[in-house]
Amino acid sequence: MTEMNQAILLRRRPVGAPNADDFEFVETAMPQPGEGQVLVRARFLSLDPYMRGRMSDAKSYSAPVALGAVMEGQTVGEVVASRAAGFAAGDTVLGGYGWQRYSVVAPERLRHIAPGEVPLSQNLGLLGMPGLTAWVGLQDIGMPKKGETMVVSAASGAVGQVVGQLGRIIGCKVIGIAGGAAKCAFVENELGFDRCLDHRGDLNQQLDEACPEGIDVYWENVGGAVQAAVWPRLRDFGRMVMCGMVAQYNEAPGADAKGAPPGPNLGPVVRKRLRVQGFIVSDTGWGRYPQFRAEMLGHIASGRMRAREDIVQGLENAPAAFMGMLNGANFGKLVVAID
Ligand SMILES: NC(=O)c1ccc[n+]([C@@H]2O[C@H](COP(=O)([O-])OP(=O)(O)OC[C@H]3O[C@@H](n4cnc5c(N)ncnc54)[C@H](OP(=O)(O)O)[C@@H]3O)[C@@H](O)[C@H]2O)c1
Incomplete structure (x- = not known):
């Protein structure tokens, strides 16, 4: 047959x-x-x-x-x-x-x-499109430096896992955000983030405790209420890597122009001289795939990267x-x- x-x-x-x-x-x-x-x-x-x-x-x-x-x-x-x-x-x-x-x-x-x-x-x-997205977005837009504070939403997901672990390898303080206790425990205990906050709880209060000095890099995977809580805490010259807004993908296109609740007021982008930039991994990512793969295999071999x-x-x-x-x-x- x-x-x-x-x-x-x-x-x-x-x-x-x-x-x-x-x-x-x-x-x-x-x-x-x-x-x-x-x-x-x-x-x-x-x-x-x-x-x-x-x-x-x-x-x-x-x-x-x-x-x-x-x-x-x-x-x-x-x-x-x-x-x-x-x-x-x-x-x-x-x-x-x-x-x-x-x-x-x-x-x-x-x-x-x-x-x-x-x-x-x-x-x-880890070695595919999501891992490449994390690697490219941090290199080109996030540009985290040792000692900086980085916040990553959807931290237990495909992209978020890699973003946070790369941040730890660079020497950042990395705070994840995820939905529920099991995901947060995994992000802290298995991936080695400094902390993981549960967006189902009071995110503002958790952010006050976890990032009292503010945030240097915000990796945006989610949008919506999570974004509204995190981005005003960016410090001067902070970077907001606009990777995706999965919480909003089921909204009708153009909903914002048709009377949906207004998005965040981005006025402080100017005062704080923030860099807010979107990107699509396929723009430049696949041309850099061999370098990405070699680097990631090194991190995996040294035990600093898991998925x-x-x-x-x-x-x-x-x-x-x-x-x-x-x-x-x-x-x-x-x-x-x-x-
Ligand atoms: N720019 C690019 O080139 C590029 C490439 C790849 C991916 N992306 C974007 O990166 C983001 C993450 O993708 P991924 O593949 O890594 O997905 P993922 O994180 O593995 O899965 C999506 C996660 O988003 C979170 N989520 C969904 N709805 C939510 C809501 N209403 N509020 C808060 N969190 C919600 C959930 O995690 P919790 O339960 O923890 O909330 C869910 O597990 C997406 O926005 C995706 O579109 C962009």
């Missing part, structure tokens, strides 16, 4: 929070590579908050997923068959080929991965896991094991 492909398609554009009817699980014939193409079998799929943006057709830095198309996402797996130079059956590869088991991919969308350096799934988190993953079994469970992530249900880098 021929093996079938499995895929998750975007069926509808969600309004507000996505639900199960926005996705469709399908089984189709296994694709075959044409001349110059590679057939890849995905072992793990990365689920990331940016995918909520791809489900919407609002204007953005990247095109939306078309209705009826396979959901976009990065996977790690192996080459099954190749009709492209530089790739052979059995090669381990990282690339963006979507929420599906088998895909036919152009070679420029694939990157060879040395198998066995880390558990395969970690190539999607927690939240591995969900089965492609058919990807939509529920993705929807949960937008509410903080994941604990660590969210990955789907496809087999």
Whole structure:
């Protein structure tokens, strides 16, 4: 019997929070590579908050997923068959080929991965796009210095874990923010942050205690109420790294222009000479991937960098896991094991 492909398609554009009817699980014939193409079998799929943006057709830095198309996402797996130079059956590869088991991919969308350096799934988190995001954003925008105070929201998540550990390696005082006692205990005890504050409690009071002198670098992953509590505490010449605002991704685009509650008053950005800058990891990140990977492997080997993953079994469970992530249900880098 021929093996079938499995895929998750975007069926509808969600309004507000996505639900199960926005996705469709399908089984189709296994694709075959044409001349110059590679057939890849995905072992793990990365689920990331940016995918909520791809489900919407609002204007953005990247095109939306078309209705009826396979959901976009990065996977790690192996080459099954190749009709492209530089790739052979059995090669381990990282690339963006979507929420599906088998895909036919152009070679420029694939990157060879040395198998066995880390558990395969970690190539999607610690050594993947989220880890690269942390490394690039700190280098280019956060620019933390030894002795400075850094605050990281969504601290137990894929990006936040790496940001805070890099901050500790540099010699910063690192304060995480996460949802709930278990996540906070993990961030302090396993990742070695100086403290982790629970945003479900009184965040202002916890920040008063943890950062009485103010904050030099705020790594923004969340937005909303967390942002409102943290950013006014930035010191003169502080840096706010605008990585993402996952707490607001289900809001309608342009909601702020249509009578939603006003955002924070950013007037003090001027008085304090703050640097508030957004970035997209793909702007410059992948060109620096070899340097990032080498540095991170060094940190892993020295025991100063670790990662927690939240591995969900089965492609058919990807939509529920993705929807949960937008509410903080994941604990660590969210990955789907496809087999
Ligand atoms: N700029 C870029 O190039 C780039 C690249 C990658 C990622 N990002 C952004 O980085 C951020 C983190 O991504 P990630 O992959 O590391 O995700 P993640 O942290 O692994 O998962 C999302 C986490 O966000 C927190 N969260 C969700 N809703 C929240 C709410 N209403 N209030 C407070 N916290 C909430 C939850 O953690 P708690 O339970 O701890 O609150 C949840 O576990 C996202 O905003 C993402 O879009 C940006």
